[in-house]
Amino acid sequence: MIHPQAAATGHELIPRVIVLDVRHESMKNFSYLVVDPGSLQAVIVDPAWEIDKIDRALADTKATLRGILVTHSHPDHIDLAKPLAEKYDCPIWMSKAEIVASGFSARQLAGIDMRPWPVGQMLIEPIFTPGHTPGCMCYLIGENLFTGDVLFAEGCGICPDTQAAYAMFASLDQLKTRLEPHTRIFPGHSYGQPPGRPMSQLRRENIYLQFSDKESFAAFRLRSGQDRARLFKFS
Numbered sequence: 001m002i003h004p005q006a007a008a009t010g011h012e013l014i015p016r017v018i019v020l021d022v023r024h025e026s027m028k029n030f031s032y033l034v035v036d037p038g039s040l041q042a043v044i045v046d047p048a049w050e051i052d053k054i055d056r057a058l059a060d061t062k063a064t065l066r067g068i069l070v071t072h073s074h075p076d077h078i079d080l081a082k083p084l085a086e087k088y089d090c091p092i093w094m095s096k097a098e099i100v101a102s103g104f105s106a107r108q109l110a111g112i113d114m115r116p117w118p119v120g121q122m123l124i125e126p127i128f129t130p131g132h133t134p135g136c137m138c139y140l141i142g143e144n145l146f147t148g149d150v151l152f153a154e155g156c157g158i159c160p161d162t163q164a165a166y167a168m169f170a171s172l173d174q175l176k177t178r179l180e181p182h183t184r185i186f187p188g189h190s191y192g193q194p195p196g197r198p199m200s201q202l203r204r205e206n207i208y209l210q211f212s213d214k215e216s217f218a219a220f221r222l223r224s225g226q227d228r229a230r231l232f233k234f235s
């Protein structure tokens with residue numbers, strides 16, 4: 001979606017997504033720098049582990065960091081939120097529900113709900129997607145959706161119990177309804193697929209998007225032997 005201001009000026013703005021594969025010991029995450037090519041203002045999604053890589057991406061793109069988008073409060077998604085907020089004097093955006101559930105605090109923390117807001121000429125559209133945690137938020141920027149641990153190309157995030165799995169089912173259902181087939185999905189982790197696959201591919205191939213009722217989804221999501229975090233890869 002083009003921000004109304006952009007449409008009014010006649011500029012076609014396509015946010016640039018820079019994929020940062022970052023690691024710490026056995027953890028492998030994707031952080032994403034999203035740059036508005038018109039204003040060179042940028043946001044970073046779920047910054048973790050390798051601050052030098054993030055600094056270098058900002059320098060390479062000549063972008064100014066305007067804020068930190070956090071999908072949820074797990075340590076591998078907020079690892080560098082506070083240091084970056086201090087260094088670049090910018091807000092940390094997290095859902096109000098996640099702040100309440102996690103107790104996360106920071107001087108620059110800004111609780112958000114579902115209202116979109118602009119950064120440069122990009123529009124940040126939060127989509128509330130609880131299940132993996134009570135306050136998970138996905139962020140739609142243009143035709144790119146940043147999903148954290150809600151939706152992977154090959155699966156979805158772990159849910160702690162049946163009620164959480166029901167919430168995850170509803171969250172995934174919402175994404176199936178709301179997203180365009182060409183929306184590109186940028187997850188926090190991968191089991192092998194490169195980030196940026198279109199939703200249409202996930203609709204065909206991701207087994208967690210094939211369920212039509214919450215009970216069978218929850219039974220499958222909560223089956224034993226599903227702590228696969230150590231199997232995360234970079235494609």
Ligand SMILES: [Fe+2]
Nearest residue numbers: 072074132149
């Ligand atoms: Fe997580």
